[in-house]
Amino acid sequence: MSGPVLARRGFLASAAGLGAALALGACGGESAPTAGAPATSAPAAGGWTFTDDRDKKLELDKTPSRIVAQVGAAAALWDFGVRPIAVFGPHKLDDGTKDPQVGNVDITKVEGLGNVWDEFNVEKYISLQPDLLVSSMYVKGTLWYVPDKSKETIEQVAPTVGVMLTGRSATEVIGTYEQLARSLGATMEGVPEAKARMEAATKELARFKDLRILLMSGGPDAMWVVNPPEYPDLVHLTTAGLNVVTPSKVDEGGFFQTLSWENADTYDADVILYDTRTQSLKPEEMLKKPTFAKLPAVEAGQLYPWNAEAPYSYQGYAVFLEGLVANLKKAKALP
Known part of the structure; x- marks a missing residue:
């Protein structure tokens, strides 16, 4: 199996620092x-x-x-x-x-x-x-x-x-x-009610169009900046009006760009959403990386959770989007 395929699977499975799912x-x-x-x-x-x-x-x-x-x-x-x-x-x-x-x-x-x-x-x-x-x-x-x-x-x-x-x-x-x-x-x-909640939360997203939002996942030696067009949740967010950072150079396979922690400041962002899956680094672990800790969004406290695998149901997305809206209401554009 090729390296890029293994890398993609490791990232998507988010196991043991995103690179050791198979181990x-x-x-x-x-x-x-x-x-x-x-x-x-x-x-x-x-x-x-x-x-x-x-x-x-x-x-x-x-x-x-x-x-x-x-x-x-x-x-x-x-x-x-x-x-x-x-x-x-x-x-x-x-x-x-x-x-x-x-x-x-x-x-x-x-x-x-x-x-x-x-x-x-x-x-x-x-x-x-x-x-x-x-x-x-x-x-x-x-x-x-x-x-x-x-x-x-x-x-x-x-x-x-x-x-x-x-x-x-x-x-x-x-x-x-x-x-x-x-x-x-x-x-x-419960589906009609959940669908209405999802639609209402989706409409609210456009009010945050001035925020630059970066979505990422962290491993011991690298961070991954996700590529919005490849992910259903991010396609939904960008279609709804959010300004989601798109990496300029993605890894082969197209799902993300791998950055060393020293290059965590490659992209400007007002808000950072981090992968909450169990094997990804937790915020307290990522904050031990000096370059990450000094990012403007992190210093401003605008580091929020991203449920990277919310259930593909109206209930699942109602909860996901309502939580995202609540967090973005607390955020502001940074200089």
Whole structure:
């Protein structure tokens, strides 16, 4: 696998300083399979069909009910009313509590098939007798957190759905998950209210158009400045009117620019939003980097959290955007 691909995966997975996702140890569970079922309305008669973002048309005799999903996909589907029976990807922290990436999913009611990159318990997956696997994609055709080494076996067990993230807006991604959830008979409870909240918060963003906003993630030896067009949440923010810093030279792959901490002042910004995922450096750790600590936005106290993997649901984005608006109200343009 090429270096740029590994770098992209390391950044996106945000594991062990964003470069060592593949070196983390496994921590799968050993509990018996559950016989879960999604909280949905009655399945549609006459079979089920869905065309995913790989342009792959799926046709089944009946609506899938035993669904396994990557944590981001599970979080989105859960908010629409679909209850997966198992998840894979970061869902449990070292202390046993829930990883923020899994959103509102009740991890006590789903099986865990893997908690880190390249970990997927194929035997347990087979024993669950799934009807469908759902995952997001950063690269078309590559299901996020489905390991290459077991991809063929996994895809033989049940049909798979891929939802594309890269180069799309959050509203587009949410719309795809909504369409999928509806096809699965989801209840849509609370969706209209959450959609209204998301739309209201989005409208407020334009009032902060004079603020230069930089989004970044920190590792032990480098910081990453993200490239807005590649991320659904940032496409949403820029479309809504925010002035988000775009790096002048991105790494191969297009997702970000890698800077040494000595060059943390490469871009001017009034506000810095930092990646809150669990393996990224925390603010107190980044403040130990002298160049970062002296940035005008940091000295002004305009360093705010960025939920880099907010669930692609109206509920998830209502919470994300309302929190962002609340923080930007406290910020001001700097000289």
